[in-house]
Amino acid sequence: MTDTPADIAKLPFEAALAELEAIVEKLEKGAVALEESIKIYERGEALKAHCDKLLKNAEMRIEKITLSADGKPKGTEPLDAG
Amino acid sequence: MAESSPTTNAPELSVTELSSALKRTIEDRFGYVRVRGEVSNYRGPHSSGHAYFSLKDQGARIDAVVWKGVFARLRVRPEEGMEVIATGKITTFPGKSAYQIVIEAMEPAGIGALMALLEARRVKLAAEGLFDAGRKQLLPYLPSVIGVVTSPTGAVIRDILHRLADRFPVHVLVWPVRVQGETSAAEVANAIAGFNALEPDGAIPRPDVLIIARGGGSLEDLWSFNEEIVARAAAESLIPLVSAIGHETDWTLIDHIADVRAPTPTAAAELSVPVRAELLANLADLDARRRGAILRVAERARASLRASARALPSGEAILAVPRQRLDRASAALAASARAGFDRRAIALERLSRRLVARSPQALLASAVARQKGAARSFARAVALDRERRREQLARVAARLTAALAARSRFDVQQLARTAQAQIRLRRALQGAITQRRARLAAAAQFLNAVSYRNVLKRGFALVRDGEGTPLRNAAAIGAGQPIRIEFADGEVTATAHGRARPDSINPLTKSPTASRPAKAAKREPSGGQGSLF
Numbered sequence: 001m002t003d004t005p006a007d008i009a010k011l012p013f014e015a016a017l018a019e020l021e022a023i024v025e026k027l028e029k030g031a032v033a034l035e036e037s038i039k040i041y042e043r044g045e046a047l048k049a050h051c052d053k054l055l056k057n058a059e060m061r062i063e064k065i066t067l068s069a070d071g072k073p074k075g076t077e078p079l080d081a082g
Numbered sequence: 083m084a085e086s087s088p089t090t091n092a093p094e095l096s097v098t099e100l101s102s103a104l105k106r107t108i109e110d111r112f113g114y115v116r117v118r119g120e121v122s123n124y125r126g127p128h129s130s131g132h133a134y135f136s137l138k139d140q141g142a143r144i145d146a147v148v149w150k151g152v153f154a155r156l157r158v159r160p161e162e163g164m165e166v167i168a169t170g171k172i173t174t175f176p177g178k179s180a181y182q183i184v185i186e187a188m189e190p191a192g193i194g195a196l197m198a199l200l201e202a203r204r205v206k207l208a209a210e211g212l213f214d215a216g217r218k219q220l221l222p223y224l225p226s227v228i229g230v231v232t233s234p235t236g237a238v239i240r241d242i243l244h245r246l247a248d249r250f251p252v253h254v255l256v257w258p259v260r261v262q263g264e265t266s267a268a269e270v271a272n273a274i275a276g277f278n279a280l281e282p283d284g285a286i287p288r289p290d291v292l293i294i295a296r297g298g299g300s301l302e303d304l305w306s307f308n309e310e311i312v313a314r315a316a317a318e319s320l321i322p323l324v325s326a327i328g329h330e331t332d333w334t335l336i337d338h339i340a341d342v343r344a345p346t347p348t349a350a351a352e353l354s355v356p357v358r359a360e361l362l363a364n365l366a367d368l369d370a371r372r373r374g375a376i377l378r379v380a381e382r383a384r385a386s387l388r389a390s391a392r393a394l395p396s397g398e399a400i401l402a403v404p405r406q407r408l409d410r411a412s413a414a415l416a417a418s419a420r421a422g423f424d425r426r427a428i429a430l431e432r433l434s435r436r437l438v439a440r441s442p443q444a445l446l447a448s449a450v451a452r453q454k455g456a457a458r459s460f461a462r463a464v465a466l467d468r469e470r471r472r473e474q475l476a477r478v479a480a481r482l483t484a485a486l487a488a489r490s491r492f493d494v495q496q497l498a499r500t501a502q503a504q505i506r507l508r509r510a511l512q513g514a515i516t517q518r519r520a521r522l523a524a525a526a527q528f529l530n531a532v533s534y535r536n537v538l539k540r541g542f543a544l545v546r547d548g549e550g551t552p553l554r555n556a557a558a559i560g561a562g563q564p565i566r567i568e569f570a571d572g573e574v575t576a577t578a579h580g581r582a583r584p585d586s587i588n589p590l591t592k593s594p595t596a597s598r599p600a601k602a603a604k605r606e607p608s609g610g611q612g613s614l615f
Contacts, residue, residue, distance in 0.1 A: 014223035017365070024368050027375030030382060037379045044372045051365050054224065055358055060251035062243060064234055064258060065286065071272045073286055079234060079256050 008046050013054045020047040101176035108181060112172035117183060118191050119144070121164045127153055135160060137168060137183070145182035146170075157264055158190050158305075164199060165191035196301050200308050203335060207310075212317045212339055219322040219341045221354065222290045227253045228354055229289030229321070231273040234258040238297045238347045245351035250358040255289055261296040266306035270294065271315035278319050291322050291354050294336060295347040298329040307334035316340060326350035538570035 008016065023044040026032055032040065064079035095103070119137030127133040131150030136143050146168065148156070160166065170185040190196045207213065228246065232238050234256055246252055257273040260266045280288040294316065296307065306312060307327045316323055316339040325340035326347045337343040344350035438444065530536070534544065545553045548564045559565060559578045566575050 012222075012224065013361075017361075017368075020365075020368050020372070024371045024375060027372060027379060030375075030379060032379075034379060034383045037376060041372065041376045041379075044369075048365060048369045048372070051361075055362055055365070058226075058251045058358065060243075060247050061253040062256070063254070064256045065276075067258075071269070071276070073257075073276055073280070076255065076286055079239075 008043075008050045011047075011050060013051055016047045016051050016054075020044055020051065023047070098176070101174075101179070105174045105176055108172055108174055114169070114171060115183070116167055116169050117144070118165070118167045121160045121162055121166055124160050124162045133160065137166070145180070146185055147182055148185045148188070152186055155264070156188055158188065160188060161199065165195035167191045190302075193301055196305070200335065203308065203310060203313075204338065207313055207317075207335065207338070212313070217317070221322045221324070221342060224250070224356060225252060225290035225354060227255060227287045227289045229277045229292045230254060230256045230295065231259055231270060231277070231292060232256065232295040232347075233261050236297065238295050241346075241348045242293060242295060242351045245348050246355060249352065250355035252355055253287065255286065262299065262303050262306055267309035267312050270306060271309075271311040274312075274315040274319050274323070278321055289321055291324065292319065293324045293326060293344075293347070293350045293354060294340070295326040295350055296328060297347070298332065301332075304328050304332055304334050307336045309335070312336055313339050324350045324353055535570065538568065541570075544568040 011019070023040045026040060027037060027044075062079045063076040066074045066077055068074045117137060119139050122136040122138045122143065124133070124135040127148075127150070131153065133148040133153050135146055137146050138144070148160070158164075158166070166188050167190075168183060168185045169187040170183050172181055172183055174181040190199065211217070230239065230242055232242075239256060243254060246254060255277075257277060259269040259273050261270075274292065274294070277289055277292055280286055282288045294307075296304065304327055307325075313335040316325070316336050322341045323339075324342045324344050325334075325337045326344040326349065327334045327337060330345035342353055344353050538544065544567070545559075546566045546568070547553055547558075548566070550566065553559060553565065561578060561580055563578045564575060565578055566573055
């Protein structure tokens, strides 16, 4: 609740997943007060959504670097590796 | 010697002629040779660009030269001590009487030489700390861009792309390079540096991880990846780097430097990305656990709320005790007020009574009363005293009279008692005398009855010895012994004749025995019986 989804949006997948794991463990231990439980539950919701997005939005994109004569990268072009 | 010299027909040659002949012969004969030897005295290319050194083995050495143009094309640069196979031609210097090999091409002499070279480089880079575990970077868990340095065609890139697509679709940037040949090492090194030089937010995204890959091949085929420039470019890479060169058993220099060494290109793809399906499953599982956990949290909270609500007493119950206390207190208040009032009333009553008692009239009355009382008690005391004395006197007189009477009575009694005593004394004396007299008579009678003299009267005699001792047995009498025989009417002395005859004297011996008390009794009367009476 206090954490805006914005800070979660910047989290790398691994960090978000680790935080979600910590939240689930905390909730399962039942050692947190009800109010805190609800708070972290909602944060868990946002973390889960973020992870989901990172996983589901992934798509394969294959490009080849094009090089100038002096060996510097000029740009990219699609690669068909066959 | 003298004999041999004139016989020769050999032509005389000048030194130049000989040297030229040798040069021709040698260069014709050795216009193209392959020679194997160890590089010696190598000090790098000369400032002219040519390289001068020697090739040697155990038994010989030969000078070698690599011209500038050739040197640039060499696949393997000569190194001191390197075993090489050099191809070239032999030339001579007639002016110096020397020959040398001009090398056109040179390659390491077999696997052993390359391995030795590789080992030397490995030791050198290890000494610089480039292989240290502390230098290794962690691969990102979920890279969004992967840079691949490899040939853009062939099985390697296909394997990598397929495996990435299977596990986790991702943005792949391929930097095309030649993976063998003279320029290969420089291209690979340039690619690694080039990826690192990309701006993170530039037109070409900077990869999160690099894969340097090549398929299997001979040691020579993989040699580019043993070049120091490639190793150093990999060591300087700030992007985590996975190497996958050749087969699992092939180790190249870059494999030691890479942050992670994959046995194959496919394995490099696997190490670079997680499996998306597994992550999704894991995420779904975590989410289910999260939902379940919050339900349990809520259920626990609800249960404890219910429990608390049950334990909460009703409003009535809460008020009951205070209310009771209030009632009791108000009752006690009235009672104590009344008690306080009563106590004061009583105190007032008592005080007013005391006040009345202390009034002048009362004091006077009590004084008069006291005085009257005193007079009365005085008169009573006088009367009482008189009476007491009278009584005392009467008592003394009575006791005196009684004493006198008692005294005279006592005297009379004493007289009577004396007279009685006299009578009793007299009676007692008389009684005693009579009694003793009777006893005496009885004794005399008895004495008489038992006396041996009565026996003698019946005709028996008592025999005694000379001293007067009664003899009881005939045996006691010896022959010629004097004896005295007493009869009732008197005594005779005699002398015994002969010894006793038991049978005839038996009755006789009994007789003295029976008469023995009589003998004692007899003596007594003779002692003074008469004087007793």
